[in-house]
Amino acid sequence: MPYIAARDLTIEFPLYHLGARSLKKRLLAHSPLRLRQDEANRVVVSALRGLDFRIGAGERVALIGRNGAGKTTLLRTLAGVYEPVGGRLEVQGQIGALIDPAAGMDQESTGRENITLRGLFRGMDEAESAALAEEIGAFAGLGEFLDVPVRSYSAGMQVRLSFAIATVMSPEVLLMDEWFLAGDAEFREKAREKLTGLVEDADILVLATHDMGVVREWCTRAILLDAGRILADGPVAEVLAAA
Numbered sequence: 428m429p430y431i432a433a434r435d436l437t438i439e440f441p442l443y444h445l446g447a448r449s450l451k452k453r454l455l456a457h458s459p460l461r462l463r464q465d466e467a468n469r470v471v472v473s474a475l476r477g478l479d480f481r482i483g484a485g486e487r488v489a490l491i492g493r494n495g496a497g498k499t500t501l502l503r504t505l506a507g508v509y510e511p512v513g514g515r516l517e518v519q520g521q522i523g524a525l526i527d528p529a530a531g532m533d534q535e536s537t538g539r540e541n542i543t544l545r546g547l548f549r550g551m552d553e554a555e556s557a558a559l560a561e562e563i564g565a566f567a568g569l570g571e572f573l574d575v576p577v578r579s580y581s582a583g584m585q586v587r588l589s590f591a592i593a594t595v596m597s598p599e600v601l602l603m604d605e606w607f608l609a610g611d612a613e614f615r616e617k618a619r620e621k622l623t624g625l626v627e628d629a630d631i632l633v634l635a636t637h638d639m640g641v642v643r644e645w646c647t648r649a650i651l652l653d654a655g656r657i658l659a660d661g662p663v664a665e666v667l668a669a670a
């Protein structure tokens with residue numbers, strides 16, 4: 428059964444090129460909770476500070492909180508993009524990540540080549556990968572751009588392509604940042620339909636969002652983050668009432 432277990436999970440980012448010592452000192456004095464000096468005398472941002480939680484199969488969890496609270500950092504950590512500097516994290520289950528639109532995309536290759544590569548990587552044969560490319564290209568509405576290098580896509584086209592790639596297979600653990608719900612009205616409608624199916628199929632959903640309508644509609648549990656810590660964790664209605 429898929430699950431996520433975090434124990435004292437801590438993520439920090441070193442800040443380079445801060446320059447003058449006086450600036451360092453001022454920063455540290457003004458933000459003692461988020462900034463500290465590490466053993467190498469670098470100023471580091473404490474993005475996530477000692478998080479403890481367990482998410483089991485069947486749970487749909489919203490990560491909520493103000494700008495800079497740590498939602499995206501937590502999603503990226505769950506996806507394996509960031510390595511914790513402290514604590515333990517276990518993620519069991521096949522992950523599907525809708526976090527960074529350009530992640531894993533080769534900008535010099537065409538949309539079709541990118542899709543085919545993903546298919547082959549997942550163990551499909553060439554015919555299956557080719558069929559996948561057609562299906563994804565059609566869903567993303569790329570038309571002839573399917574055979575053009577991705578670097579010449581508009582931002583919206585990149586989002587549609589990565590959305591279509593990431594959602595075509597049903598992951599057990601679905602990690603999603605809210606901007607995947609953005610886009611033009613026509614695509615948004617298609618995306619919502621697709622996501623509703625995906626959310627229903629996934630064993631675990633973790634969604635970072637500012638949209639409380641989406642939280643109420645899709646999630647069973649909310650984790651409220653503030654300055655890298657968990658302020659509240661529980662059923663959506665309870666956490667939203669406390670927020």
Ligand SMILES: Nc1ncnc2c1ncn2[C@@H]1O[C@H](COP(=O)(O)OP(=O)(O)OP(=O)(O)O)[C@@H](O)[C@H]1O
Pocket residue numbers: 440441461472473474492493494495496497498499500501
């Ligand atoms: N690559 C990075 N380098 C340095 N600091 C970072 C980096 N990524 C995030 N941070 C810091 O970590 C903290 C958490 O940021 P994060 O993006 O996770 O917040 P968020 O809750 O997703 O915010 P938003 O709602 O604005 O998207 C912030 O203080 C941010 O400045």
